[in-house]
Amino acid sequence: MQVILQNCDAVDISWLHDFLAIHGLGELPESKGVPVGHEGLVLVATKGGLSLSAATDLQTSPTRVDFLAGSLRHRLATSSRHEGLPKAAGLDKAREPLHVLDATAGLGIDAFQLAAMGCHVTLLENSPVMAALLADGLRRGRIAGGADTRAALDRMALHAVEARDWFMQLRDEQRPDVIYLDPMFPPRQKSAKVKKDMALMQRFLPPNEDIDELISQARQQARKRVVLKRPGKVDRKALPKPDFQVPGKACHFQVFLCN
Numbered sequence: 676m677q678v679i680l681q682n683c684d685a686v687d688i689s690w691l692h693d694f695l696a697i698h699g700l701g702e703l704p705e706s707k708g709v710p711v712g713h714e715g716l717v718l719v720a721t722k723g724g725l726s727l728s729a730a731t732d733l734q735t736s737p738t739r740v741d742f743l744a745g746s747l748r749h750r751l752a753t754s755s756r757h758e759g760l761p762k763a764a765g766l767d768k769a770r771e772p773l774h775v776l777d778a779t780a781g782l783g784i785d786a787f788q789l790a791a792m793g794c795h796v797t798l799l800e801n802s803p804v805m806a807a808l809l810a811d812g813l814r815r816g817r818i819a820g821g822a823d824t825r826a827a828l829d830r831m832a833l834h835a836v837e838a839r840d841w842f843m844q845l846r847d848e849q850r851p852d853v854i855y856l857d858p859m860f861p862p863r864q865k866s867a868k869v870k871k872d873m874a875l876m877q878r879f880l881p882p883n884e885d886i887d888e889l890i891s892q893a894r895q896q897a898r899k900r901v902v903l904k905r906p907g908k909v910d911r912k913a914l915p916k917p918d919f920q921v922p923g924k925a926c927h928f929q930v931f932l933c934n
Contacts, residue, residue: 677715677716678715678716678717678718678804679715679716679717679718679730680717680718680720681717681718681719681720682720683719683720683721684720684721684722686720686721686722688720690810691720691725691807693835694803694804694806694807694810694835715729715730716728716729716730716804717729717730718804718807719737724739724811724812724815725739725807725808725811726738726739726808727739727804727808727875728875729875738782738808738872738875738876739808739811739812740782740783740808740809740811740812740813741812741815741816742783742787742812742813742815742816742820742824742827742828743815743816743819743820743824747784747787750784750788751788751791754788754792756792758921758923759921759923759928760785760788760789760855760902760904760921760923760928761788761789761792762921762928763902763921763928763930764789764794764853764855764900764902765852765853765899765900766789766792766793766794772793772794772795773789773793773794773795773851773852773853773899774794774795774796774797774851774852774853775789775794775795775796775797775851775852775853775854775855776796776797776799776841776851776853776854776855776896776897777789777796777797777798777799777855777857778799778838778841778854778855778856778889778893779799779800779801779838779855779856779857779858779859780798780799780800780805780809780833781800781805781857781876782805782808782809782872782876783798783809783812783813783831785855785857785904786798786831786855787827787828787831789855790827790828790830790831791823791824791827793830794830795830795832796830796831796832797832797834797851798831798832798833798834799834799836799837799838799841800833800834800835800836801835801836801837801838802880803835805876805880806833806835809833810833813828813831813833816828817829838889838892838893839889839892842892842893842895842896845896850896850897850898851896851897851898852897852898852899852900853897853899853900853901853902854893854896854897854900854901854902855901855902855904856886856889856890856893856901856902856903856904857903857904858886858889858903858904859876859880886903887914887915890903890915890931891915893931894931894933897933898933899932899933900930900931900932900933901930901931901933902928902929902930902931903917903928903929903930903931904926904927904928905926905927905928905929906925906926907925907926907927908922908927909922909927910927910929913929915931917929917930917931918930918931918932
């Protein structure tokens, strides 16, 4: 899908080119609007940061990574180590900080939750667009966040790379305690609307069809467990069969223990 980068405030975006090695990336000056007929994505750079929109729906609020958002602070305030993702990752029983590898980082929300709870999180993101949004969110959060937010973000390290490539070059001393997999869910068939950010991501991030292979590779690299996030309620017929599952409100977590 073609991506156009629009620099609306003439800010320094030289750092973006480390992420946006996209064939055919078009860059528009501030004075130029999105070309008529463009149906791809529009990355907009302003003094307030980087955001992403679909060219066909520029009136909808854009997608951006914001680790200072009130909704995210509320999630952290109401999170428990004994439920959901923290429990699946083993934080309910951990006696020391865990090293978690988030192999499909996306918008970084789950990674930030784990980092806020003391984990050291390595984020892998194969999509250059998503990696750029993540890098921008990390940069802004470290500048404008409070002490607790900055401490959590300092425990997060982003790498723009495909998970399988990372696994292949991982040395034994670099192996994480936990590998977290949150592959792109297939589009919903139900009538209820998908959240705006997820709907946009589904347009340019294809569903991962090689989950079994990815789980197998992850289990060879993780020291303690692999956690797979899945939509909906606990799946009693899940294959490959997890060691146990942790329910959630809109999703559940399948846990594969490693020897």
